[in-house]
Amino acid sequence: MTDAAIIDGKAFAAGLRDRVATAVAGLKRDHGLTPGLAVVLVGEDPASQVYVRNKGKQTLEAGMESYEFKLPDTTSQEDLLAKVHELNADPKVNGILVQLPLPKQIDEQAVLAAIDPNKDVDGFHVVNVGRLNTGSADALVPCTPLGCLLLLRDYFGGALSGKKAVVVGRSNIVGKPMFNLLLQESCTVTVAHSRTADLPAELGQADIVVAAVGRPEMVKGEWLKPGAVVIDVGINRIEKPEGGTRLVGDVDFAGASKVAAAITPVPGGVGPMTIACLLRNTVTAACRQNGIDEPSM
Template identity: 45%
Template sequence: MAEIINGRELAKQVNQNTSLRIAKLAQRGVQPGIADILVGNDPASRIYSRTKRRKAEQMGIKFMIAQFPESATEQELMRTIEQFNKDETINAILVQAPLPDHLDQVHLINAIDPQKDVDGFHPINVGKLYNKQPGNYPVACTPRGIMKMLEHYDVDLPGKNVVIVGRSILVGRPLQSLMINANATVTIAGRHTKNLSALTRTADILIVAAGQAKMIGANDVKPGAVVIDVGINRTAEGKLIGDVDFDAVKKVASLITPVPGGVGPMTVASMLAQSVDLTEWKINGEE
């Protein structure tokens, strides 16, 4: 039976450390500031933004939500991003996904100052991560949280076979780079991968971020593997479940994340910690 990774408890520890860093910045007269650009009325996005703001403000971070109607134009959003780029009280900028179809998310992300790119999606920061460049730069928050989880639970990475199911810029691609940089042997799979189950059964560490409820069952997992479930799916009854059949796979794995209460809290904690990173790098001249 697998040990269950407690993402909520670990996120509390990360937030406590972040709060200490915020207090030290306050002694220097500095308050980290986050700007969240929210477009439309997607219920999940609105809840997520409110959750981030509540947690940020509890910890002493300034948090602004720039909210736009569904009909907002790209020019309006670009002007707002430029204003936040110039605003010295804002250290971190993010564009909340999903966006309406008429908006180009890549274009908007590319307009964010790379030194304020708290999500780590700007191509300059992605390139630095891919090339394992030295120095300070943000990385995608969910992969950052996953790496912190594995470190906390003493999961050794060098030489391990890692299979990532999902190739998005949010999770799969940056996580692949982080794993390679940690000397793991990495395979990344997607919906076109043939014989996916045969591949996932080779994984010492299996990370699933495909957006398909319960697509991974017990027969898809190597006995003793570490299983990280990034998926968030809502059933007809309103229950949140992951991409992994938790009840079945926990009998096979050695470590497993639940949904909810696994990766999700660590994503938010990582975003808040990274906003403080960006603030510290700025005032210390370490960008």
Template identity: 50%
Template sequence: MASTLIVPDCSSSTAAGASCFIPVNKIRIRRSVFHVHQQISIARWGHKASLLNIDTRRLFSPMALTVASNAETSAKVIDGKSVAKHIREEISTEISRMKEAIGVIPGLAVVLVGDRKDSATYVRNKKKACDDVGIKSYEIHLSEDSTEQEVLKYISEFNDDPSIHGILVQLPLPRHMNEENVLNAVSIDKDVDGFHPLNIGRLAMRGREPMFVPCTPKGCIVLLHRYGVTIKGKRAVVIGRSNIVGMPAALLLQREDATVTIVHSRTKNPEEIVRQADIIISAAGQPNMVRGSWIKPGAVIIDVGINPVDVRSKSPRGYHLVGDVCYEEACRVASAITPVPGGVGPMTIAMLLSNTLSSAKRAHNFD
């Protein structure tokens, strides 16, 4: 039976002193977290066709770093919205160049099954993002009671269609379908999600290169690069070990020569381990779990969590979004931090667009 613990709501978007109730048994990181799963659909919109398919090393001017607004804070804000906008502009320019040079327009196909409103929203957002940069998007919308065979048939057609360079299957699928079967049916050359085990295996192995990297973790690393954060030789802690975010984020950090620890639901004393990290990537899906006392002074924090917190009395929407990290507390200790929203979120879709462009370039041997 869950008891509750009153903790200060330290998110930056609520009035100071407000409290939220977190069940004590949720203080530990859960193995499977609803809010992380909520992000699957976002995560599915972005990857990298190769680890270097965008110029992740280009640093923003130091002027781009803005200090968090609270007077007590010192952490720099890692502005994912701004970086993502910049990347989308770069992608748009590259697409125009490719179209002019060889007449090819990147194409992204999306398979949506059922009538989930959130899934429909994600698909709509993706379509708009594609339109904005010049990627042609194709959508197949099947009814909830479609068969797995029908989905596989469309995937097969997209696999064979040379005008399509990326294929996304919007998750979650209806329960009567085998998600693994469906995802594995996507051609490895068009798996812009990077969820295929062959891609993950290549990501894990030294001397191998994945075709695509899952977009959310890639977005995290690109943020670190663009803000000039040194990864090599640093202690990094990833909180959460999902296939979509935590695990590939850890593999990416390791490829960049960080010393990586994954903290998860079975970790004892996670705060002690997190406190050793120079770089924290949190994808636990636990609102405000990482407190100021968990953070090493000067650490850099990438907060992947997007957790709705109930504020029915204060917002007509009834909730607001907070990260896994107590933003206000963290701002006083960390050297840099991503806000929620406006941090990792916008990077995910930018990485999808980047992956689709890279796939098209690779298919047409265009550099």
């Protein structure tokens, strides 16, 4: 097989951000509404900093308001909950994102549960988890799996129905919502995890592979079905032999490219889609809160 096509998440995300910006301009013009996104970062987790770096900038570039709150890593749960309640009550804030992971003194589930579900642009509140699981139209869908789905829909031209998909990883933020989205597209979905008995055998059946494991280059090319479409969610920083670091995914890109029909790179694949989907969710949330029809994005 020749080398796989590259699914250019960076370019797709740029297009999506343009469509979001057009939607925002329409909301301002027709409704006097400027969507606002609040991001709360507690402490200094390196992965979260990678994410936050571009986000504020892209929010402003799309014509929206960005509100950033950096709290020390000694912040108490009570103080963080007070911040969330304040943002829930603020009509300028249409979307709220609390960066994960949180420092150990804070109960993550309690904080997520405190966010107004209709401002929960991460889609992590149990109400949105339940809405997604039951196929409700008012779900706010987690940004990373939504980004993966938009790339897959684009690649397959909508024809996902009946495809065999394997999602590797069962986290609440990627694996489980990805399972639900692919199931909703009428894929036949297997969710693999650390106790899966024979991962290569599962992957050998898959037309679509979504890898969200958190282990650098773990998924090997030889495990894939020839012609598979591979979405690599992993963001892992590894040491280069010559010194310094570089980002790699959860898939061995060089090996997989020889077998797959198409693959997302890292960086430049799913990562930029996550941020673009966050902006999209903020516009969606702002429209719903104001009883405005959602523009197509």
